[in-house]
Amino acid sequence: MMSFSQPDAFSPSQFTSSQNAAADSTTPSKSRGASSTMPLTVKQISEAQQSGITGEKGAPFVVDGVETANVRLVGLVSGKTERNTDVSFTIDDGTGRLDFIRWVNDGADSAETAAVQNGMYVSVIGSLKGLQERKRATAFAIRPVTDYNEVTLHFIQCVRMHLENTKSQIGSPAKTYSAMGSSSSNGFSEMTTPTSVKSNPAPVLSVTNGSKTDLNTEVLNVFREPANVESEHGVHIDEIVKRFRLPEAKIKVAIDYLADIGHIYSTIDESHYKSAFNE
Amino acid sequence: YLEDRIRRSGSLFSASGLCGEPADATLASEESMFSVGMVICDGEGHLNEKSILLQGSVEHSRGQHVRLDLKDVDRFSLFPGQVVGIQGHNPSGHCFVVSKLNDSIPNFVDAQLPRAKKQAVDSEGNQSSDVVSRVLSSVIAAGPYTTSDNLLFEPLQELISYASRKQPQLLILMGPFIDSDHPEIKKGAVDKSFQDIFLFEILRKLQDFTQYLGHNVRVILIPSVRDAHHDFVFPQPAFDLNLPEDITHQITCLANPSLFSCNEIHFGCCTMDILKHLSGEEISRKPPGEKHGDRIGRICTHILKQQSYYPLYPPPAGVPLDFSLANGALEIASAPDVLLLPSDLAPFVKVLSLDESSEEPKRFICMNPGRLAKGIGGGTFVELNYNEDTDKTSASLIRI
Numbered sequence: 001m002m003s004f005s006q007p008d009a010f011s012p013s014q015f016t017s018s019q020n021a022a023a024d025s026t027t028p029s030k031s032r033g034a035s036s037t038m039p040l041t042v043k044q045i046s047e048a049q050q051s052g053i054t055g056e057k058g059a060p061f062v063v064d065g066v067e068t069a070n071v072r073l074v075g076l077v078s079g080k081t082e083r084n085t086d087v088s089f090t091i092d093d094g095t096g097r098l099d100f101i102r103w104v105n106d107g108a109d110s111a112e113t114a115a116v117q118n119g120m121y122v123s124v125i126g127s128l129k130g131l132q133e134r135k136r137a138t139a140f141a142i143r144p145v146t147d148y149n150e151v152t153l154h155f156i157q158c159v160r161m162h163l164e165n166t167k168s169q170i171g172s173p174a175k176t177y178s179a180m181g182s183s184s185s186n187g188f189s190e191m192t193t194p195t196s197v198k199s200n201p202a203p204v205l206s207v208t209n210g211s212k213t214d215l216n217t218e219v220l221n222v223f224r225e226p227a228n229v230e231s232e233h234g235v236h237i238d239e240i241v242k243r244f245r246l247p248e249a250k251i252k253v254a255i256d257y258l259a260d261i262g263h264i265y266s267t268i269d270e271s272h273y274k275s276a277f278n279e
Numbered sequence: 280y281l282e283d284r285i286r287r288s289g290s291l292f293s294a295s296g297l298c299g300e301p302a303d304a305t306l307a308s309e310e311s312m313f314s315v316g317m318v319i320c321d322g323e324g325h326l327n328e329k330s331i332l333l334q335g336s337v338e339h340s341r342g343q344h345v346r347l348d349l350k351d352v353d354r355f356s357l358f359p360g361q362v363v364g365i366q367g368h369n370p371s372g373h374c375f376v377v378s379k380l381n382d383s384i385p386n387f388v389d390a391q392l393p394r395a396k397k398q399a400v401d402s403e404g405n406q407s408s409d410v411v412s413r414v415l416s417s418v419i420a421a422g423p424y425t426t427s428d429n430l431l432f433e434p435l436q437e438l439i440s441y442a443s444r445k446q447p448q449l450l451i452l453m454g455p456f457i458d459s460d461h462p463e464i465k466k467g468a469v470d471k472s473f474q475d476i477f478l479f480e481i482l483r484k485l486q487d488f489t490q491y492l493g494h495n496v497r498v499i500l501i502p503s504v505r506d507a508h509h510d511f512v513f514p515q516p517a518f519d520l521n522l523p524e525d526i527t528h529q530i531t532c533l534a535n536p537s538l539f540s541c542n543e544i545h546f547g548c549c550t551m552d553i554l555k556h557l558s559g560e561e562i563s564r565k566p567p568g569e570k571h572g573d574r575i576g577r578i579c580t581h582i583l584k585q586q587s588y589y590p591l592y593p594p595p596a597g598v599p600l601d602f603s604l605a606n607g608a609l610e611i612a613s614a615p616d617v618l619l620l621p622s623d624l625a626p627f628v629k630v631l632s633l634d635e636s637s638e639e640p641k642r643f644i645c646m647n648p649g650r651l652a653k654g655i656g657g658g659t660f661v662e663l664n665y666n667e668d669t670d671k672t673s674a675s676l677i678r679i
Contacts (some may be wrong), residue, residue, distance in 0.1 A: 261574040262558035265623045268427065268654030276558040276624065 011206035037070040037125050038063070039157040045071065045128065045135060059097070061128045061135075064165035071137065073098065074123045074145060074154035077116055091124060100126060102139040109121055114257040121145040218244070219254045223264050223275035234267045234274030280602040281317065281592060282632060285336040288362040288384045295385035295453045303340040304333055304365065307372030314375070317592070318361045320346060326359055326562050333365065333375065346374045349564070355380055356563040356577055360592030361585060362571055364629060368541050369621035375466065382583040399624065413667045415542045417449035418442045421550065421621030423458040423652045430463055432480045436651040437679045438660060439488050443468070446492055449541055453550045453621050453648075454503025456481050464507050473508035475585040477488065482520070482530075489529045498530045503550040503621075504599060506540065508582055513551050513589070514608035536588040536608065544665050547615035549554045549588040554622040556591050556648060576631050577621065579645040617665065618645040625649075626659045628674040651679070 040063060048061040049067070060067040075093030089101045105108055106135050116122055124141040145151060219240060222228065237255060241248050255273060258264045264273045286309065289301045291316050303313035316333040320326045332344040347365070349355060357363070366379035422433035442450055457473045458464060460602065467474065485498055496606060502509045502518055517532040533539060536549035557578045588609045594600045614633060626649030632640035649659035657679035664673045 184333045259625045262554065262578065262624045265555065265625065266653065267623075269656060270653075272654075 037072040038066070038068045039154055039161055040071045040073060041155070041158050042073065042075070042091065042093050042098045044095075044158070045073075045098060045137075046096050048128070064162055065099070066122070066165050068128065070125055070127055070140070072123065072125050072154070074121065074151050076121050077122055078118055080118050087116075089116070089118075091122070094153070098135065098137060098140045100137050101126060102142060115144055116142050121129065121148070121151060123150060132155070214259055215244075215246075215250070216254045220249065220258055220263055220275070223258075223273065227245055232267075233276070234264075234272045237271050237273070280605045282337055282342070283339075283606060284362055284587070285334070285450055286338055288364075289336060289339065291385045292364045293420055301336075301364075304369060305343045305345045305372070305466070307369055308367070309368055309370055311366060311368050311378070313363050313364060313366050314339070315362065316340070316344075318357050318359055318669055319592075320359050320361060321346070322586060326357065326560060328533075328562070328564075331357065333363070345369065348376045349376050349380070351376065351378050352380050352564070353566045354564060355369065356382065356581070357416045357560040358581070358591060360559055360590050361581070362590075373532045382581070384586050410536070413543050415449060415544050415663075415665045415666065416445070416447040417451060417541075417663045417665070418445065418447045418620060418660065419451045419453075419646070419648050420651045421453040421606060421648050421665060422505075423457040423461065424441050424452075424456060424648045424649060425458075425461070426460055426652045426655050426657075430461070430469065430476065430480065431608075432484070434634045435481065435484060435656050437657065438651060439484055441679075443488060446495070447662070448495060448497065449499070450488075450496060451548070451619065452485075452498065453501045453544070453548065453619065454509075454535070455505035455507075455550075456500075456502075457507045459505050461508040476637070479510050482522075485530060486526060489526055494529070497541065500532045501528065501548055501550055502532075502535050504535075512601050512604070514601070514604045534608065538611070539612075542665075544617065545615040546617045546619060547583075547588070547611060548619040549590060550621055552587055552622045552624075553582065553591065554620050554624050556595055556598070557581060558624060559595070560591060560633070566675060575624070575627060576629050576645070579629065580619065580631055580633060582618065582620070583611060583614050583643070614641055614643060614670075616643055617645060617663070620645065620647050621650075622647045626661075626663060626676055628663075628676060630669045644669055644672065644674065646674065649676070 012112060044063050045061070048063045060069065062068070072093050073093055075091040078090045078092060078097075079088065080089040084104075086104055089102075090097050090098065090099050098265060102109070102113055104113060121144070123143050123145055124137075124139050125141045127136040128137050222240060223235060237248070239249060240255070241251050244251060255264065259266065259273065262276060264275055266272060267274050292313075293299065293301060299313050300552065301315040302308075302312040304312070304316060314333070314335065316335040317332045318326070319332045321330045321332050324330070328349060330345045332348065333347050334344045334611065351367075361382060362384060364381040365375065365377045366381075367377040368644070369375040403466070418438070418441070420438055424438075425432040426434065440677055457477050460646065463469055464473070471479070485500075487607070490500060491494055500518055502515050504513050504515060505510055509518060513535070515535040515539075518532045520532055522530055533548070535551070536547070538545065538547050540546065554575070558575075561578060561581075563574075582588065586612060589605075624647060624648050628646040630642055631645050632642045644663070644665075646661055648661040651658050651660055659676055659678050662675045662677055666672050
């Protein structure tokens with residue numbers, strides 16, 4: 001049975017008053033006091049816009065029409081650099097990369113950052129900063145992920161949050177943002193007005209309409225996934241069949257077509273294929 | 280090398296008379312102009328329609344690049360490193376709006392020689408080809424020559440048995456012979472040197488084969504960068520074999536890439552997997568409603584259109600491309616009759632033409648014989664019976 005740990009269950013001592021003050025100073029009064037965190041992916045952050053006058057200092061970022069105070073990311077640490085006053089690192093969650101800085105004020109902060117190493121999965125809570133078109137974030141709390149289910153849970157939370165926010169945008173100018181998951185909810189809910197209302201939010205899951213071209217493209221995308229590109233022997237046809245839950249004959253036709261036009265090639269036998277895409 | 284390619288292509292374009300003198304595409308101008316340069320990507324990722332830049336030569340545009348807008352071009356096929364001629368204008372100085380794109384570098388002979396001289400060369404060629412009839416039977420294979428579970432070289436033995444029965448005039452074997460990707464070679468779990476394995480397991484079999492068939496057969500060996508017993512560099516020198524004198528004229532070692540002829544039939548060969556590399560980088564557009572063309576055929580023709588065995592730049596990680604050796608070695612001076620491009624991609628034999636628009640397009644055969652061994656099983660090779668031209672030629676893709 002899958003056990004869900006709580007990625008947000010940070011001990012209160014990890015949030016110092018100075019950090020909360022820092023968080024407050026960067027967000028407009030409208031969202032001050034709301035300490036609930038929003039689970040996001042780097043891609044969502046990279047597409048986020050600042051509300052208010054463009055480039056206005058301290059203007060909060062808007063994701064899916066919701067102003068974000070604090071954000072939570074789960075991803076792989078790289079490029080960790082330690083200095084006397086701060087530690088900077090990059091988080092890669094598979095959708096993109098985001099630079100973080102964690103200010104070091106006391107021994108507790110040092111201990112927290114020391115536990116984080118390159119190549120480790122971590123859960124980070126922080127606030128966003130926009131700096132000349134480039135987004136970066138200040139981290140308040142970093143914690144190594146001990147159970148990989150946390151990563152899966154985080155992405156599920158991101159999907160659910162995105163669906164909730166985009167659904168409620170249709171037909172309602174004002175929207176309620178409630179933090180999701182009992183672990184992160186603290187009873188606060190926040191009323192904000194979205195800066196842009198999308199009439200047709202993009203569906204999160206694309207459903208193939210059964211046309212051959214679509215299936216070919218979707219099968220090719222599986223082969224082009226980074227893990228499959230790096231795999232020595234590529235992907236077995238059975239894995240593709242399992243993934244799409246379609247008859248093997250249909251998948252075989254798509255694979256034969258992709259092999260004929262040179263997008264994929266067979267490796268150790270006629271059942272293992274790999275993308276010709278150069279990584 | 281890159282600068283030379285752009286400059287030489289520019290002079291070939293202007294000498295062909297089809298286009299004017301190349302201009303600087305980076306300068307703002309409302310006038311239509313013609314420019315020559317190399318396609319590059321504006322970032323580290325893969326090429327896409329928004330990231331296409333044209334890098335000019337130092338001579339014409341101080342080596343600067345300009346973004347290309349291809350919205351008015353209904354058909355193109357591009358990859359990084361490709362040298363193209365473009366017609367269009369650059370209203371802002373930041374973006375060149377392309378109206379016409381030419382991805383085929385004019386042939387050196389066509390561009391340089393006056394018409395009378397050209398005919399003389401052609402008729403001379405016809406006379407010489409009457410002396411030797413352009414007929415040739417051949418068997419063509421590419422390594423690995425042993426399955427991944429042992430170093431017994433059973434697929435090679437099968438191939439030699441087949442060739443002994445068919446008795447072709449030419450046996451072309453392309454590397455890797457001692458595959459550096461073979462599990463046992465990788466682990467270093469062999470008690471002989473790589474050179475010894477090559478000599479005893481491969482060369483000895485080939486010597487027996489040539490002795491069995493007598494003087495009617497020629498064997499050609501071409502290395503690969505995956506050969507553990509040979510120089511890891513591309514372009515790659517030929518194997519240095521000290522063969523007994525009686526068979527040196529029968530077993531010939533050639534460089535990678537190389538151009539050779541047999542019975543007046545010209546073969547071009549490159550064992551670097553350029554097809555796979557180009558397939559991973561090429562982007563294309565076709566007019567709406569048009570059926571999907573032959574993508575692999577298109578990639579093959581790029582090699583001859585670009586007059587280079589390895590027109591891709593930058594090469595993928597792991598390709599030991601040495602530009603100090605590249606200048607003459609990678610150049611395809613004249614289009615071969617048969618182009619051999621062994622690749623991990625699906626094996627094929629295709630008859631392709633270089634210029635569909637001309638009345639008599641130059642036709643050539645392009646083939647990927649596949650790998651003779653694939654994992655723990657056998658793979659494929661090609662039997663080619665060339666007969667004067669592509670129309671009467673037959674080829675079979677054979678699985679072992």
